Amino acid sequence: MSGKHYKGQEVSCCIKYFIFGFNIIFWVRDFQLIRALCVPQGVLSNISSITDLGGFDPVWLFLVVGGVMFILGFAGCIGALRENTLLLKFFSVFLGIIFFLELTAGVLAFVFKDWIKDQLNFFINNNIRAYRDDIDLQNLIDFTQEYWECCGAFGADDWNLNIYFNCTDSNPSREKCGVPFSCCTKDPAEDVINTQCGYDVRAKSVSLQKTYIHVKGCVPQFEKWLQDNLTVVAGIFIGVALLQIFGICLAQNLISDIEAVRASW
Known part of the structure; x- marks a missing residue:
């Protein structure tokens, strides 16, 4: 080369390694997700039994x-690392397809919001039926009721669906006419959770129940949460969309740089 240096078009190292770093984070995250879904234990292993999707297992959707x-x-x-335009074009095109699929899903979710509401109701009620049968589902419903300060799908009486909590005369359970502790209103002065706080509470009048448990259902509470946090939820979706568009633009920019360098050879 005798001291001569190439001074033509160059590939931007900033864009190249930004795309690489950006994707390596999500690559590791997606690997962990796939590994978690492949484990047979956990709440996801039973999710098909508590959803009304015609036998379709949502785990397969998550896996795909x-x-x-x-x-x-x-x-x-x-x-990005190997400056392979074919892989970058694949990345760019499929990221665009995913963006439009997410946009379509958002529109469909708005159009079929009543169906989604019915699915949420079905999911919670089936979870109530299986409350004592699966520890993962039990923890899920307890977390939901505690987080949204609710009880049942549309009210505390939904716990009549569970064989341990229903109020029938033939029920020998000590939890008869009660609700799980996650339905109870929390006393800030209590350091230890009273797991028996929901015993016999539904045998009381509705006015008395309000002093012991949350009487609102989780479906209306979820709707209220969405309305109260609409700006945050919309901001997250917009942020993800802008990030995807930004990724597409960077990939296209890097492709242009690579092709310009090759054209100058």
Whole structure:
């Protein structure tokens, strides 16, 4: 080369390694998601039994989405690192497709909001029926009721669906006519959770129940939470969308740089 240096078009190192770093984070995350879904234990292993999707197991949907995102992250990483325009174009095109699919899902969610509400009601009620049968589902419903300060799908009486909590005369359980502790209103002065606070509470009048438990259902409480946090939820979705658009623009910019360098050879 005798001291001569190439001074033509160069590939931007900032864009190249930003795309690589961006994708390596999501690649690792998607790998962990796929590994978690492949483990047979946990709440996801029983989710098909408490949803009304015609026998379709939502775990497969999560698995496919995780697999696609894993492949996409891999293509972005290797494409940026090796300056492979084919992989970068694959990354850019599929990221655009995912963006439009998310946009379509958002529109469909708004159009079919009543169906989603019915699915949430079905999910919670089926979870109530299986409350004592699966510890993971039990923890899920307890977390939901504590977080949204609710009880049952539309009210505390939904716990009549559970064989341990229903108020029938044939029920020998000590939890008869009660609710789980997660329905109870919390006393700030109590350091230890009283797991028996919901015993016999539904045998009392509705006015008395309000002093012991949350009487609002989780479906209306979830709707209220969405309305109260609409700005935050919308901001998250907009942020994710802008991040995807930004990724597409960076990938296209890097492709242009690589092609310009190759054209100058």
